[in-house]
Amino acid sequence: MRKSFGAVQALRSGTLRVEPGSIHALIGENGAGKSTLVKIVAGVHRRDGGTFRFKGNDVDFSSTAESKGAGIAVIYQEPTLFPDLSVTENIFMGRMPLGAGRRIDRAAMHEEAESIFRRLGVRIDPRRSARGLSIADQQIIEIAKAISLDASLLVMDEPTAALSGVEVERLFAVARSLRDEGRGLVFISHRFDEVFDLCDTVTVMRDGAYVGTEKVAETTVPALVSLMVGREVDDLFPKVDAEIGDVVLSVENLDSPGVFRDISFDVRAGEIVALAGLVGAGRSEIARAVFGVDKYRSGRVTLDGKPIRPGSPRAAIKAGIAFVPEDRRQQGLVIDSSVAHNIAGVIRGRIAKGGLIATGMENKAVRPWASRLEVKTNALDMAATTMSGGNQQKVVIAKWLATGPKLLIIDEPTRGIDVGTKSEVHRLLSELAGQGLAVLMISSELPEVLGMADRVLVVCEGRITAELARGEATPETVMAAATGTTPDQIHLEHEAEAVKEVTA
Amino acid sequence: MNTALDTPPAPTRRRPDVGHILGGLVRSREIAVLVVLLLLIAVATFKSDGFLTGDRWRDLLLTPSILMLLAAGQTMVIITRNVDLSVGSTLGLCAYATGEIMSAGHSPWLAALGGVALGAGLGAINGLIIAVARVPALVITLGTMLVYRGILLRWAGSDRVNAGELDPGFLDLGTKQILTIPVLTILSLLVVIAVGYYLRTARGGRELYAIGSDPDAAALFGLPIRRRVLGAFIASGALAGLAGVFWAARYGGVSSNAGQGIELQAVAAAVIGGVAIFGGSGSVWGAAIGAFLLVTINRVLPILGVSDFYQQAVVGALIIGAIVLDRVLSSRAERRLAVDREATS
Amino acid sequence: MNTALDTPPAPTRRRPDVGHILGGLVRSREIAVLVVLLLLIAVATFKSDGFLTGDRWRDLLLTPSILMLLAAGQTMVIITRNVDLSVGSTLGLCAYATGEIMSAGHSPWLAALGGVALGAGLGAINGLIIAVARVPALVITLGTMLVYRGILLRWAGSDRVNAGELDPGFLDLGTKQILTIPVLTILSLLVVIAVGYYLRTARGGRELYAIGSDPDAAALFGLPIRRRVLGAFIASGALAGLAGVFWAARYGGVSSNAGQGIELQAVAAAVIGGVAIFGGSGSVWGAAIGAFLLVTINRVLPILGVSDFYQQAVVGALIIGAIVLDRVLSSRAERRLAVDREATS
Amino acid sequence: GGDDGDSGNGGGGGGDDAAKITVIPKNLGNPYFEASTAGSERAAKEFGGTIDEVGPGSGESGPDTQVSFIQTATQQGVNALVISANDQDALCDSIEQAQEVDIKVVTFDSDTSCRDVFVSQADAEGIATKQIELIADQIGGSGEIAILSAAANATNQNEWIKLMEEDLKANYPDITLVDTVYGDDDDQKSFDETAALLQAHPNLKGIVSPTTVGIAAAARYLSTSEFKGKVALTGLGAPSQMKTFVKDGTVTEFALWNPDELGYLAAFTADALVKGDITGEEGDTFEAGDLGEYTVGADGVVVLGDPFVFNADNIDDFDF
Ligand SMILES: Nc1ncnc2c1ncn2[C@@H]1O[C@H](COP(=O)(O)OP(=O)(O)OP(=O)(O)O)[C@@H](O)[C@H]1O
């Protein structure tokens, strides 16, 4: 199957074959195209090409309603709940059982909801409203929703990202029983232990393309990792070695209940430090806390030894921190205004004369950055919406570079960017480091982490579980720390060869 | 907006049902407004002994019947994150149409039917523009408000429908009572109950809430968003049409400015009744009680010696108060929930 | 809303700047509305050659001056994803205050100052409630609209400020001209230019757009959202106050219903002028031209022999047309851009 | 096109060509002004002129809604304007523009501070005393009464109310005015305000409504309530609207000058001005068809005469 969004080709040749009565794992780096594939199956997106057979006959769902009707249940990566409605209604929305006089049969719904929750072994009051549920509870309700459909195909896109161990076990029990009822399940996860624990077969995707399918019984983590990563790591991520200066940012046991616990680390001038880990590990939260978007309960953040007032992005910007957020369409760009406005957005203070900014002056101030980043926008005052993801990313970076920061925090620098632009962004980052900028990079893409970072901090469930120097950072060590397993479980002796194979 | 209503306080989690219902009752916006309303009436009765006797009682119940219909319709629309400013003009147009049909010698039934049908049609126009072209309802219905009024002005010109031209039986309807309860009031109560029942117990009704609560999620669910929104506007229009019929009966005449400005009252009623202006929550009961309160206040204030001139100000203060209160309550509720999560995690 | 405005048409990409400017001109909403306006005037002049002579010319320019001020203020508020329905009442209250101060024997300057200050104060009340309690502006300003009007009714009662009580020099201001351009018009044009300049080039102005365009992003920018929104409402209030002063000068008298319903006209003017009701885009020039158009239409239609009954309908149609057009253009633009992106990649 | 030229002739006393008169009532759709316009047209037939009626729709409000009509008429170069002003100052520049091109401006029913002649329906004194007199003998000279007015800022309404209050104080010690409410000349508001009055004042014995819309709405409410016949209602009303209520006993007597005659007189006054028979100076006299001779009073006011009282006996003779 093929699918592209504008310039981003999310799926080149997505291929997945799911047998009834089996649990099929779908793995791949962030942006590999897993969710896109899922969304096509669910009827959220229409595929650009390729074939899609369900129970033997060709199908092409134009709406999620159709796929539901056909017996496909999907748990989306991001919870989709109606905060104002009750938990039960959320589970049954769109297909509520009708009782006497076409009125919906609440008793029956609550009944079934209760039983599903019992089955999942959670205690959620089905009558309460969905507003204010914890992310984990929301995830549970997503699962309940899918189960209640009793569909013949159940797709779960990273259902465990936010779940605790016990809950995961329960979910797996249910999944197995469903399999034994002869249903087909697709399970997407970044956690190998889960894949090996639950699944029968595993399909690996990379850059929107099908890489291979293995029987779980007959494969190993390193094998899968090499399938996932399998590309010339080193020249794709050209980090020039810059001489490391003295400490710029230092974070001392930062603590925010429910999200992360006693986080401490330094970032030095000219150094690129990567926060690696699984989706939902808490890296974005850490970054947001450092930048002051989110408040934290205890701990302190200092830049060049000067403490930064918590909970105030303005203070952070003044102090010289730049923050390129995870979802730039949402947070980084002021979509409706022009590139120039966006880039100048945060430096008005500098280029303003008496509080006023002449457009000419603005453009002058902005051009060098834009050209330096090779932002491919023919006119600077073209609307930001109209650019490809890659160019948008560059604009956001330019926007912050224009403030002449000491520290650049960049979350998922290349998410949603086509491979070509990816390496440009990487070159830019190492260049900046070369000029003595301190960079804190959050990335879920292992190769990126390994290629770019001078040091890797691995975050697992809100804790820093490992600090690896460039030399000792390998797919296995990082994965191990990220999944909470230990490297020797992932046969270290193989590791060397594995990487050789990869880089050969 | 008012999670406070739907969310049981943490402790009652063990006995959800009772706890929920109790918590609901105590916190319920509907109850709160109702209490205010009854207090008002009580005070008024105390101050002027004739307040609840004979036709005074009748009018107390009769006058709100029209606004109640509009508030019900407005609620359906607001729940879907839209708003309908055109109901005032729709009312006027439908009231005039009803009158004209009758004065053309047709039966009151036909006339009433015509009025409601016309209303539904006008509502459909709003709905189609908004749902299909996906444009903000606020501006579009502001536009149709002017257009519909303009059409009415053109049609009625300097003419007006007088009591004489209307069917006597129809006019009686405006004052007839059953066990001292005016017929119009009974009718609009029935309508409100019907709408409320639909919103509460029908799939379509719940989907309206879902759409207003999170449009993107609604789309992921494959809910028929356009159809539902269109439906809501048609309903609102039809109810405005019915209100127009009531208007003709109640006031025994229709002029080209009938219903002017009542749309804002309808919105106010819904808001006071606890309907969240950004959709997803609120009940039609609340809106109806809000409408009752709005009308009754203007009735009671003079008795309490509050100057005629202050009445608008009081209504305004009421709206602001209601909203700000909501805000305070809900933010408090959120804090409580955060704490809960800590505890459980 | 109207990315169409900011985006050069695909073909002109080779010569971006020129192409952009041209494309901009062609597509620009401001220009479009201006053209319509001029056409109207041209036709009217053609139909009745006296149309642009002497005092008719003066009034053609004079009458829109008040609405232009309101539209400018409304634009600032709408850009931040809010709306201010209270400007009509604010105008009335400030106009009356100005009159009272003058008839109390104080200087016109003091009176005008008082009017504007009062307006700013009333705007600040709106802004504080909305920005601090974070409640929907639509409902809150609906409330304050009633409250302010109620206060005015109470204050003015059945009394009114008459031309006699006003300072003669002040009254002359209402009709004085410089090179045939009325002073009031010049003043409000200056104000509009100032506001437009601020929005376009001042830090605060840009931040207003940012806030309306994407509140979350604005928060990440570390923009002082509350302060800016409060500022926008204060500005809107102050402009409404100034409009009140103009009102007193222009009509040489103020009664308690001054400015009633003009708030919707102000919103309409902004929308017709291309200000997106959901914030983030639109210019104050557009709004000003929109105001001019709205007022002029009512002036021209009778000349074109369009029944005065139809005037409302025409305005309504204008609003709907503008919005739907926007929608069509922008969705087309988006499609084209998607294609472009394909090409570039 | 602009006929400033021949309007000049018209103004210049060339009585030969028919006077073109534009009538601008407060708003269209008001039976009262329909009657007055009918009168003006009758007059025009007699002195051989033409009448053209334009004005704001009943939906529109605001002091300057009449401006555009005045200006249009000015551009059309009519000979005279007959206006019932919505606001006493707001219209002045447009009126002055008209006068500049020698268009005669007559106001009737409610005045402005700038016009050639004001044709007054009756002097305020007469109207106020007549209504009090009526209500007084309908409630037997004692008890609570209330006033249902039009808009809170309606010039003539407020003047009458003031005079009524003085009259009550002076001559009717047993009658107390308990409340004054405003129906804004809006059907429904007047209707509801009446209901509210009766709710607020259980001992109310009479209502005075010096506005045709108000009295009709009040009568309609009373006729459908238990207060019919118990609470007296009088004021200024249009016979056509009040007929049913006089017949069913809701209303016994109410007053009004004859708007038909008012329009008739206004048209003749305009004609006299156009012909140059009068200039608006105090003391000028002119013939107004079958109404006989009228004299311009102080500051250019012509008074129609005392209000006329309608009751069951005479109401059928009127159809406005
Ligand atoms: N608004 C929120 N409310 C409650 N919990 C949240 C919220 N946002 C995130 N979380 C939780 O905080 C944890 C960390 O989320 P976060 O997005 O920081 O993970 P991450 O490591 O950045 O993953 P990603 O690779 O998606 O960026 C997750 O368990 C997530 O569910």
Ligand SMILES: Nc1ncnc2c1ncn2[C@@H]1O[C@H](COP(=O)(O)OP(=O)(O)OP(=O)(O)O)[C@@H](O)[C@H]1O
């Ligand atoms: N709506 C969209 N518009 C543009 N690009 C998109 C959209 N959805 C996905 N993409 C891009 O398509 C690619 C595949 O995204 P997808 O979400 O399928 O990856 P994934 O394998 O699910 O990653 P993750 O493990 O983080 O969920 C990514 O580059 C993503 O940025």
Ligand SMILES: [Mg+2]
């Ligand atoms: Mg995914």
Ligand SMILES: [Mg+2]
């Ligand atoms: Mg993240």
